[in-house]
Amino acid sequence: MNIQKILVADDHPIFRQGLIRTIESHSSFNIIAEVNDGMQAFNKIKELKPDIAILDISMPSLSGLQIVKKVQNLNLDVKIIILTMYTDEEFFSQAIDLDIKGYILKESTAEDLIVALKNVSNGGSYISPSLTDYVIKLGRERRSFIKAKPSLKNLTPTERKILKYLAENKTSKQIGDDLVISYKTVENHRANIRDKLNLKGLNALLKFAIENKSKL
Amino acid sequence: MNIQKILVADDHPIFRQGLIRTIESHSSFNIIAEVNDGMQAFNKIKELKPDIAILDISMPSLSGLQIVKKVQNLNLDVKIIILTMYTDEEFFSQAIDLDIKGYILKESTAEDLIVALKNVSNGGSYISPSLTDYVIKLGRERRSFIKAKPSLKNLTPTERKILKYLAENKTSKQIGDDLVISYKTVENHRANIRDKLNLKGLNALLKFAIENKSKL
DNA sequence: TTCAAAATGGGTGCTACTGTCTATTTACCT
DNA sequence: AGGTAAATAGACAGTAGCACCCATTTTGAA
Numbered sequence: 154m155n156i157q158k159i160l161v162a163d164d165h166p167i168f169r170q171g172l173i174r175t176i177e178s179h180s181s182f183n184i185i186a187e188v189n190d191g192m193q194a195f196n197k198i199k200e201l202k203p204d205i206a207i208l209d210i211s212m213p214s215l216s217g218l219q220i221v222k223k224v225q226n227l228n229l230d231v232k233i234i235i236l237t238m239y240t241d242e243e244f245f246s247q248a249i250d251l252d253i254k255g256y257i258l259k260e261s262t263a264e265d266l267i268v269a270l271k272n273v274s275n276g277g278s279y280i281s282p283s284l285t286d287y288v289i290k291l292g293r294e295r296r297s298f299i300k301a302k303p304s305l306k307n308l309t310p311t312e313r314k315i316l317k318y319l320a321e322n323k324t325s326k327q328i329g330d331d332l333v334i335s336y337k338t339v340e341n342h343r344a345n346i347r348d349k350l351n352l353k354g355l356n357a358l359l360k361f362a363i364e365n366k367s368k369l
Numbered sequence: 370m371n372i373q374k375i376l377v378a379d380d381h382p383i384f385r386q387g388l389i390r391t392i393e394s395h396s397s398f399n400i401i402a403e404v405n406d407g408m409q410a411f412n413k414i415k416e417l418k419p420d421i422a423i424l425d426i427s428m429p430s431l432s433g434l435q436i437v438k439k440v441q442n443l444n445l446d447v448k449i450i451i452l453t454m455y456t457d458e459e460f461f462s463q464a465i466d467l468d469i470k471g472y473i474l475k476e477s478t479a480e481d482l483i484v485a486l487k488n489v490s491n492g493g494s495y496i497s498p499s500l501t502d503y504v505i506k507l508g509r510e511r512r513s514f515i516k517a518k519p520s521l522k523n524l525t526p527t528e529r530k531i532l533k534y535l536a537e538n539k540t541s542k543q544i545g546d547d548l549v550i551s552y553k554t555v556e557n558h559r560a561n562i563r564d565k566l567n568l569k570g571l572n573a574l575l576k577f578a579i580e581n582k583s584k585l
Numbered sequence: 586t587t588c589a590a591a592a593t594g595g596g597t598g599c600t601a602c603t604g605t606c607t608a609t610t611t612a613c614c615t
Numbered sequence: 616a617g618g619t620a621a622a623t624a625g626a627c628a629g630t631a632g633c634a635c636c637c638a639t640t641t642t643g644a645a
Contacts, residue, residue, distance in 0.1 A: 171388070
């Protein structure tokens with residue numbers, strides 16, 4: 154196995170320092186670039202063609218997952234490891250959909266990171282142990298073809314827009330005024346969203362909107 | 370100036386690695402302990418009496434701010450630098466109340482961290498530049514004696530409890546049943562909370578409860 | 586072009602929250 | 616002992632969201 158060329162993208166300098174030290178202490182890996190935002194990451198990947206790119210999910214200008222989409226569109230042969238703070242099922246599910254090989258949490262140890270790098274460089278995969286619940290859950294859902302997962306993906310653009318307004322705690326009437334449509338139309342959208350997301354009862358929709366507004 | 374003894378407490382091993390590397394590259398600082406949870410941090414501070422303790426806010430078993438309170442109760446002469454992911458005004462305000470000298474964000478650069486350490490070790494203070502808005506705001510509020518800040522601190526224990534239930538999207542009736550009190554009482558608490566927090570309009574309270582549930 | 590999904594607008598009854606009151610009982614502090 | 620804050624309970628009117636229905640128009644893909 155050749156020495157693996159690694160690109161590291163993370164907007165937290167001190168954490169990035171930790172990553173680099175950890176990785177460079179192993180002779181089989183060589184860091185060829187470190188960047189602190191998404192656009193830089195994408196450009197460097199195009200230019201330097203690393204074997205593995207370690208990407209933070211939340212970065213300025215382009216998120217880790219957006220980078221992956223752009224890289225895959227260009228058919229570049231780069232293995233991706235996603236790094237994230239959060240044990241967020243939605244992000245995780247998206248990452249799996251994008252066929253990402255490594256998904257590790259920032260709370261992982263240096264040893265875990267190295268294991269992940271070795272697995273991925275050998276064509277395997279690595280997912281942080283704390284996420285195994287999600288793995289099992291996703292596997293079950295997809296095997297049973299239920300598509301029971303109530304997800305934002307199923308919503309239409311207009312429904313998403315309504316959700317954004319809801320997260321700001323606007324009433325149907327206010328939203329109707331803002332969008333220049335009838336408040337009844339807004340309430341119909343609300344009903345459809347509740348239906349798709351399987352939300353029942355008063356204010357369950359508002360709760361969902363607030364808790365998920367960062368993903369809209 | 371003697372060499373400063375530093376304790377580092379953070380539950381993310383890779384980030385901790387970055388911290389340590391950064392700090393040890395300067396000869397005026399010596400790391401005497403690194404720990405990954407709050408109780409360990411407190412015990413090591415008691416035992417080793419470092420000059421400066423760098424504490425993550427969110428850690429298992431004891432948060433950074435809780436550690437500070439316990440340390441101050443013992444009258445230990447340890448300078449504290451708080452590290453955090455979030456630009457959260459509530460935490461920041463609490464930290465200032467606790468007379469913490471350093472408050473820096475994890476997105477800071479290695480240079481910023483060193484500046485913070487030097488300032489604090491010389492009896493000064495350091496606050497991440499992104500937080501200057503808060504600094505100014507807090508200063509203004511306290512100078513003008515308004516206490517206009519609608520804060521969770523003003524709430525009674527029962528009101529806090531009600532907020533927790535609200536964040537779970539329970540109705541007044543459900544909450545009343547759970548606590549074995551009349552639903553009218555619950556609605557009175559709601560009204561009082563809205564009043565104290567200056568929340569107006571339908572669902573503004575629910576929105577607040579959901580957005581602040583982590584602090585309850 | 587034809588068909589389906591999405592967006593638009595509406596009706597009706599019910600329930601929960603809001604705003605604005607009053608009032609009583611505890612509990613704690615001076 | 617007296618006073619204050621907190622917790623308890625209630626009345627009453629107004630508004631918004633929800634859960635059912637319904638129909639029409641616009642849009643886009645097969």
